Amino acid sequence: xxxxxxxxxxxxxxxxxxxxxxxxxxxxxxxxxxxxxxxxxxxxxxxxxxxxxxxxxxxxxxxxxxxxxxxxxxxxxxxxxxxxxxxxxxxxxxxxxxxxxxxxxxxxxxxxxxxxxxxxxxxxxxxxxxxxxxxxxxxxxxxxxxxxxxxxxxxxxxxxxxxxxxxxxxxxxxxxxxxxxxxxxxxxxxxxxxxxxxxxxxxxxxxxxxxxxxxxxxxxxxxxxxxxxxxxxxxxxxxxxxxxxxxxxxxxxxxxxxxxxxxxxxxxxxxxxxxxxxxxxxxxxxxxxxxxxxxxxxxxxxxxx
Amino acid sequence: xxxxxxxxxxxxxxxxxxxxxxxxxxxxxxxxxxxxxxxxxxxxxxxxxxxxxxxxxxxxxxxxxxxxxxxxxxxxxxxxxxxxxxxxxxxxxxxxxxxxxxxxxxxxxxxxxxxxxxxxxxxxxxxxxxxxxxxxxxxxxxxxxxxxxxxxxxxxxxxxxxxxxxxxxxxxxxxxxxxxxxxxxxxxxxxxxxxxxxxxxxxxxxxxxxxxxxxxxxxxxxxxxxxxxxxxxxxxxxxxxxxx
Numbered sequence: 001x002x003x004x005x006x007x008x009x010x011x012x013x014x015x016x017x018x019x020x021x022x023x024x025x026x027x028x029x030x031x032x033x034x035x036x037x038x039x040x041x042x043x044x045x046x047x048x049x050x051x052x053x054x055x056x057x058x059x060x061x062x063x064x065x066x067x068x069x070x071x072x073x074x075x076x077x078x079x080x081x082x083x084x085x086x087x088x089x090x091x092x093x094x095x096x097x098x099x100x101x102x103x104x105x106x107x108x109x110x111x112x113x114x115x116x117x118x119x120x121x122x123x124x125x126x127x128x129x130x131x132x133x134x135x136x137x138x139x140x141x142x143x144x145x146x147x148x149x150x151x152x153x154x155x156x157x158x159x160x161x162x163x164x165x166x167x168x169x170x171x172x173x174x175x176x177x178x179x180x181x182x183x184x185x186x187x188x189x190x191x192x193x194x195x196x197x198x199x200x201x202x203x204x205x206x207x208x209x210x211x212x213x214x215x216x217x218x219x220x221x222x223x224x225x226x227x228x229x230x231x232x233x234x235x236x237x238x239x240x241x242x243x244x245x246x247x248x249x250x251x252x253x254x255x256x257x258x259x260x261x262x263x264x265x266x267x268x269x270x271x272x273x274x275x276x277x278x279x280x281x282x283x284x285x286x287x288x289x290x291x292x293x294x295x296x297x298x299x300x301x302x303x304x305x
Numbered sequence: 306x307x308x309x310x311x312x313x314x315x316x317x318x319x320x321x322x323x324x325x326x327x328x329x330x331x332x333x334x335x336x337x338x339x340x341x342x343x344x345x346x347x348x349x350x351x352x353x354x355x356x357x358x359x360x361x362x363x364x365x366x367x368x369x370x371x372x373x374x375x376x377x378x379x380x381x382x383x384x385x386x387x388x389x390x391x392x393x394x395x396x397x398x399x400x401x402x403x404x405x406x407x408x409x410x411x412x413x414x415x416x417x418x419x420x421x422x423x424x425x426x427x428x429x430x431x432x433x434x435x436x437x438x439x440x441x442x443x444x445x446x447x448x449x450x451x452x453x454x455x456x457x458x459x460x461x462x463x464x465x466x467x468x469x470x471x472x473x474x475x476x477x478x479x480x481x482x483x484x485x486x487x488x489x490x491x492x493x494x495x496x497x498x499x500x501x502x503x504x505x506x507x508x509x510x511x512x513x514x515x516x517x518x519x520x521x522x523x524x525x526x527x528x529x530x531x532x533x534x535x536x537x538x539x540x541x542x543x544x545x546x547x548x549x
Contacts, residue, residue, distance in 0.1 A: 011549055048392045052548040073394040080392065084385030086315075088322045100311040101393050129322075145389075 001025055001153060001183040002047065006056030009042050009207075016042045018207035019056065024183045024200075026152070029175060031198035031215075032187035035302055039207040040187040041081045044157050047185070048078040060153060074102075077151035079159055083142030087131035091122055091141050094130060095148060102149045116144040119174060135162035143171065147178075154184045160193060172197045191294040194218075205302040219292030220266060221300070226292075228273045229260045231285040241280045247272055257285070308395055312403025313410075320411050333369055333415040340365055341422070354432045358422055359440040359516045363480050363509055366451050371472035373412060374455025375465045377404055378543065383463040391547060401540045405456050405532075412448040416441065436518035443515030446528035447508060451476050453535035460542040476508075479531075483507025 002024040009017040017039040024030050032040045045051040047058040049069045058065045060072045085094060095116060099109040117123050120140040125133060130141060139162050146154060159175070160168045168190075175184060175197050188194065194201050195215050203211040203218075211218065219225055232238040235257060242251045242261050249264045263269040270289045277284055320326040337358070345357030381387040390400055426432045455472040462468050481487055483504050491503050504510055508531075511524040 045388065050388050050392050050547060070394050070396065073392055076392070078392045080385060080388045082385055084389050086319065086386055087384070088319060089315075093318065097311065097315045098393070100314075101308060101395060103307075103394075 001061055002185070003059040004043075004047060004056075005059070007043060007046055007053050007058060008055045009039075009046060009051060010054040015207050017046070017053075020204070020207075020209045021056075022202060022209065022212055024185065026183050027180050028200055029179050029184045029186065029198045031194040031201040032185060032204065033191070033194065033201055033298060034187075034204035036189075038204045038302075040204055041157055042207075043204070044078075044155050044185065044187060045080075048076055048080075048155050049073050050080070074149075075151060076153045076155055077146035077149065078154075079142045079146040079156040081157040083139050085130050085138065085141060085145070088129055090127055090129055091117075091133070092126035094141065095126075095144060098145050098148050104149070112148050112150075116148040119147060120144040121170070136164060136167050139163055140167070140171075143174075152182055154178070154182055156184070156186045158188060159186055160188065160190065168193075191298060194294060203298065203301050210301050210304075215294070218294060218297050222292035222294070222296040223262065224290040224293045224296060225266045226268050226270075227260055227262045227290040228270050229254060229258055229288045229290065230273065230277070231257050231287075232259065232277065233257065233283055233285065235259060237280065238277060238282050241276050241282065242273060245269075245272060245276055260290075309399045309403040309406070312395065312400055313407045316404050316407030317410065320407070326411065329369070329373065329411075330415045330418060334418060336365060336369070337361075337419050337422075355422060355426060355437050355440060356516065358419070359444055359512075362444045362447065363512055366448055367473060367476055367480065370412065370448055370451035371455050371469045371476065373408055374452050374472060375459055375468040377408060377456045378460035378539070379462050379465045379468045382460075382546065383465075387543070387546070391543075397540050397544060401456075401536055401543070405453060405536055405539075408452050408456070409445075409449045412452060413445050416445055416448065433518060436516075439518050439520045440516040442520060443512055443524070446515075446525065447512050450479070450508060450528050450531040450535075453532040453539070454479070457535040457539040457542065460539045460546070479506065479508045481507070481509070483510035 004020060004022050007017055007020045008015065020039075020043055022030075032044070034040050042051065046053045047060075047065065049065045049072050052066065060075050063071045063075070065072045089097070092113065095113040096109065099112045102112075104112050117126060120143050122137070122140055122144055125137060130138060133141065139159065143156070143159060146156060160171050163171060172193065175186065178184070179197070179199075186193070186197070198215055201211070201213060201215055201218055202209060230238065235253070238259055239251050239253070242248050242259065247264050247267065247269050248261045250262045252260045252262070254260045261269065261273055268289065270287065274284065274287055340361050341358040345361050378387070381390065391397075423437060427434070454475055455468070458472045458475065459465070459468040484507070487503065488500070492500055495503070505527070511527050514521050514524050
């Protein structure tokens, strides 16, 4: 549904987006990750047809964004960075405008507005001017705008920015609910979001695509993947025992009475660790296996570039 | 066409959603009244007509129209709504025309609300209503030209104050082009063709012609081409913003 081919954007001397390519099909939720200024928003602006690429292009359902912009814009629902809107319009008036521009008339238009307002829980503020709304509400109005025509493709630039934890949860639930019948791209700083909603993640830094993988594959790259943390009363002895194990690469003190053992090949070692401690007649208060940490991976990957 | 109309409606509603429209109209009417009566000597001119009223319009628009046009695109660029507009299925020309048409219509409403002047002169005497109608049309066309220039300049910046100041300056040049000072200055060194050109692009000359009651096709064409030219430039500038 989305095919991005060698997309590049140059601003003066700097290459903001450098030869990015990927494909996305229905049912996928792609997380765009990267430090600030990495080129995430610029990439999204090009796919949605706002900025014209310096080279390369994006195809939406086979339509080239460069020469079929209107078709592309019809197929996409787009939430721009910062969710810009006409501040003096009312929420209802704004959504009505969007439905009119999207070509809906009469009852159909009213229904579309109602549905979008309902999904984003805006019914109580429909009469209010947008400028009087809190950041969280504004973001939801932006989402309602993007989803109004039930597009096949959603491109959301930081959809949960400024939302409180409950609202974030709500939006993620919404995205997940729609995910099976759409192709969705979201950019985010929040790594837990990737684990929560994305089926795939792309990491961009300095305009270059560094990684394109599933969240699970990314987690595997974490040095914490399958590490075991253990709470033991006799910490020195435990450390000695664990360091003897072949499958353990390193043992680290991570707090009072807490040790962490890192596996050699990122293979599970919890059984082995527990076994070894028990054989040495050491008491174990608690034992946990780590699933890997995305922020580790994120830092390692983006720093290398 | 439908999209243009949708944009037109949104813009129009935008004017009236804030006090902006009301303040603009009130100031427009007060200024028109004060200037006509005190500067234009409406009462003392000794005959029933609106020449003194319309004669001031080129000058009076010089500040009011840029105040209207300055936000057209600069604000959209600054707040990011330009990105929203340009990622909806809206063609650039639909946005340019829709926004301009709404501003022009709004200026038309303000202008139409000066009708008490027209009633007054008809009550006091027997003015030539044909001349008055032609003057209204001419004044509206002139407002449209100022607006198109202003819309183009507003598109080139994110700063409304800059848009205002530059528009006033550019419109000022268009107005004074035909004045004796400029003509004398130019005729010192330029050839006849150039002199004719300078005269031709003077808003003042065209409006003066129309407000005598002659809705000269050449003048109408002049205002229409100014509007067409600057709206085209407006679209080009916005397109360039997209490609940076």
